[in-house]
Amino acid sequence: MTTRDAYQDLYDLYSIFNVHMIANPMMELLRAQFTLEEAELAVKVDFSGGTLDELQQKTGMEKNKLKKMLETMADKGTVWIDPGVENPVYKTMGLAGPGLVETGGWGNIKYPHSVPLMHALHKFEKEFATKWLPAVGVPVTRVWLTPAALPDDAKPEENVAEMMKRSGPWGVSTCSCRLPHWIATPGDHCEFPLEVCLFTSEMTKWGLERNMCREITYERAVEILQQCNEDGLVHTHDPNEFVCNCCNDCCVMLMGHCVSGAKVLQHSEFIPRIDDSECSACGVCAERCPVDAITVEAFATVDIEKCLGCGVCFPTCPTESIQFVRRPEETTFKEHDHV
Numbered sequence: 040m041t042t043r044d045a046y047q048d049l050y051d052l053y054s055i056f057n058v059h060m061i062a063n064p065m066m067e068l069l070r071a072q073f074t075l076e077e078a079e080l081a082v083k084v085d086f087s088g089g090t091l092d093e094l095q096q097k098t099g100m101e102k103n104k105l106k107k108m109l110e111t112m113a114d115k116g117t118v119w120i121d122p123g124v125e126n127p128v129y130k131t132m133g134l135a136g137p138g139l140v141e142t143g144g145w146g147n148i149k150y151p152h153s154v155p156l157m158h159a160l161h162k163f164e165k166e167f168a169t170k171w172l173p174a175v176g177v178p179v180t181r182v183w184l185t186p187a188a189l190p191d192d193a194k195p196e197e198n199v200a201e202m203m204k205r206s207g208p209w210g211v212s213t214c215s216c217r218l219p220h221w222i223a224t225p226g227d228h229c230e231f232p233l234e235v236c237l238f239t240s241e242m243t244k245w246g247l248e249r250n251m252c253r254e255i256t257y258e259r260a261v262e263i264l265q266q267c268n269e270d271g272l273v274h275t276h277d278p279n280e281f282v283c284n285c286c287n288d289c290c291v292m293l294m295g296h297c298v299s300g301a302k303v304l305q306h307s308e309f310i311p312r313i314d315d316s317e318c319s320a321c322g323v324c325a326e327r328c329p330v331d332a333i334t335v336e337a338f339a340t341v342d343i344e345k346c347l348g349c350g351v352c353f354p355t356c357p358t359e360s361i362q363f364v365r366r367p368e369e370t371t372f373k374e375h376d377h378v
């Protein structure tokens with residue numbers, strides 16, 4: 040089998056995710072993430088996977104060699120192995136959530152191929168954000184209002200810190216979008232912190248086994264959330280898996296939302312209400328808003344159609360004029376639950 044054939048077969052496997060509009064960067068990413076032998080094995084393992092015995096039968100490989108290859112691929116983030124299971128199922132990693140979009144950038148600077156991988160991943164993530172995500176056409180994940188800004192009537196399930204409390208153990212990893220961006224374009228990237236991707240529950244166990252995160256306490260996870268908000272990052276995704284802290288310079292979801300105009304992020308349940316009698320029109324909130332939802336003239340006003348309800352505008356208002364209230368029902372759009 041030629042090199043081209045093995046990677047083409049692997050591309051064909053991933054084509055169930057409708058990747059034709061990002062075919063070139065996808066192929067480049069596959070070549071950076073998989074050796075030729077790994078590409079052949081990943082096709083046989085498939086997304087449905089199997090136990091070691093089942094895969095030995097399927098591939099005809101010697102068992103120890105097969106196990107070693109699968110473990111190496113799992114450490115690279117190209118195979119998923121359920122953590123803490125005696126006879127686990129091994130599966131080829133999917134595309135996203137978690138998938139190849141993220142796993143290469145989660146603490147993965149440990150192989151000779153890591154730097155070329157970061158270049159390929161950055162190119163792939165940009166195309167994923169600006170071409171693949173808009174084609175989905177509906178929100179694929181959600182935004183959380185930062186806990187410090189929550190109004191008194193917020194329910195526990197509207198509080199990302201509260202949801203994370205139920206989902207230990209906790210871990211932190213490098214941002215899988217920011218790290219590739221920084222390495223691919225030195226000197227031409229945001230200045231936000233790198234180690235901000237918060238893992239919970241099974242993802243933490245998986246990340247610890249695969250050396251893709253380090254364990255932290257719940258209290259430290261909440262401190263990181265708060266620091267991210269103060270720095271200007273937006274909390275997104277699922278606190279039962281991982282919470283991203285996104286900027287629109289690097290992160291696929293926020294970049295996709297901002298650059299393409301497609302509503303790929305579901306806003307939180309809350310919107311800012313600005314006390315115009317207190318607002319000094321300093322403009323800090325407008326500068327910080329990642330989606331340009333704030334206009335400042337005599338005082339600041341918010342376009343709630345654009346607003347994500349993230350609370351990035353909240354902590355730096357010098358006159359404490361910003362409070363959050365429940366978003367009116369008619370301006371709510373819902374997350375798509377099948378992507």
Ligand code: SF4
Nearest residue numbers: 328346347349350352
């Ligand atoms: S106005 Fe901007 S910064 Fe404030 S909550 Fe809305 S999207 Fe976030």
Ligand code: SF4
Nearest residue numbers: 318319321322324356
């Ligand atoms: S940061 Fe506060 S004071 Fe400044 S424009 Fe925004 S709401 Fe007004």
